[in-house]
Amino acid sequence: MSAPSKTDLLLLFQRAQAQFTDRVDAVGPGEWEAPALPEWSVADLVAHLTSEQLWVPPLLAGEEPGAVAPRIPTGTEELLGGDPLTAWETAADGALTAWAAPGATERTVHLSAGPTAARDYLVEMTADLTVHAWDLARAVGGVTALDPELVTAALRYAELHLGEDGVPGVIAAPVQVAPGADPQTVLLARFGRRA
Secondary structure (H helix, E strand, O other), X not given: OOOOOHHHHHHHHHHHHHHHHHHHHOOOOOOOOOEEEOOEEHHHHHXXXXXXXXHHHHHHOOOOHHHHHHHOOOOHHHHHOOOHHHHHHHHHHHHHHHXXXXXXXXXXXXXXXXXXXXXXXXXXXXXXXXXHHHHHHHHXXXXXXXXXXXXXXXXXXXXXXXXXXXXXXXXXXXOOOOOOOOHHHHHHHHOOOOO
């Protein structure tokens, strides 16, 4: 099977952003402090993804993480202010614009883990958005069914990049699923979630 084209990768990323946006938009006024992940509220989860989007333009511009970090807010309130949806959408738009720039996916970016092919960074971000869309929906009783194409892409990422122990300190170890489980259940299990 041939590698996905830049257009295919960008479309998947845009769909993952849109899927997450739908989940953010569905969060009710009293649900921002609901638990989403261990030690993270719904607001913390949205802030995490907002921060990830803010990193994209400077990293694609060739900046080193140490130079970027002081400019990216770290606190949930600082990242989201009084309007989480607008904060998320603004950051997401900036990231998508940076990814769509000529040559963006052919670059090498400097991540905390070291130099990384931009295409791999984009695929990782798409998978992260996909799984966290489920986390967010589950936390507030929203729509947990994920886009099947995004599930397939995220599973491909997981099979290539997640080991037997997940990513210690970042992604939990996989959990067992029943034989014949559907792809979304398998994906979530690979990321340490029980559907």
